[in-house]
Amino acid sequence: MAERASIVHDQAVDPFLARLALERLHGRIREARFGSAAAAVLGVALVVVGNRPFGGAVLAGSVTGALIMLYARSDRVALIARLVHQRSAYGIDEVRVAAERRVTMEARVVLARSVVRLVLEADGWEPASPSATTCYSRVREHRAAFIAIAFHLSRSESTVHPSCAALLGRLLTEFVVSPIHNELLPAGQVQIALGRIQAGIRERG
Numbered sequence: 713m714a715e716r717a718s719i720v721h722d723q724a725v726d727p728f729l730a731r732l733a734l735e736r737l738h739g740r741i742r743e744a745r746f747g748s749a750a751a752a753v754l755g756v757a758l759v760v761v762g763n764r765p766f767g768g769a770v771l772a773g774s775v776t777g778a779l780i781m782l783y784a785r786s787d788r789v790a791l792i793a794r795l796v797h798q799r800s801a802y803g804i805d806e807v808r809v810a811a812e813r814r815v816t817m818e819a820r821v822v823l824a825r826s827v828v829r830l831v832l833e834a835d836g837w838e839p840a841s842p843s844a845t846t847c848y849s850r851v852r853e854h855r856a857a858f859i860a861i862a863f864h865l866s867r868s869e870s871t872v873h874p875s876c877a878a879l880l881g882r883l884l885t886e887f888v889v890s891p892i893h894n895e896l897l898p899a900g901q902v903q904i905a906l907g908r909i910q911a912g913i914r915e916r917g
Contacts (some may be wrong), residue, residue, distance in 0.1 A: 748777030828903035876912025
């Protein structure tokens with residue numbers, strides 16, 4: 713029987729293939745942007761000189777090009793977001809830049825607040841979100857680890873590896889693959905995930 717999809721058993725992407733995919737999507741974005749702009753200029757010119765039917769068709773092509781560009785950009789952003797979870801992909805410039813944004817002090821404080829709120833919800837001090845399916849018993853079981861992580865996230869003296877911040881974000885928000893939201897996943901996966909997150913936190917000095 714195949715294992716359920718989980719943040720603990722996430723499949724890695726080959727960095728070489730990922731780089732090729734990012735370059736291909738970048739090329740598609742560039743070509744679609746140029747084609748869309750050229751078609752828009754030509755379409756407007758045709759409409760101005762009185763050839764409305766053909767001009768309208770060309771303008772429709774411009775809209776199609778713009779949609780292709782948007783879809784390619786969305787795919788590229790999604791791939792970069794996935795690669796942030798992989799230390800092996802940090803040799804790719806776009807991935808490294810996206811990863812660095814995950815561990816700015818501002819981003820870390822926001823993440824720490826989310827962790828604190830989760831613990832308060834689990835202990836009944838904050839109202840639970842009506843749309844959440846959180847397994848609060850699992851959160852309470854690992855309360856100390858969650859609090860320690862939140863503490864270090866909010867301290868400038870601590871360094872946090874971006875891949876661990878990304879994993880914590882998935883643990884908190886991805887309901888299907890997070891063991892604190894999906895009771896069908898083994899409870900032991902919470903400890904595994906928290907252990908990986910804590911391993912990426914260091915004290916300076």
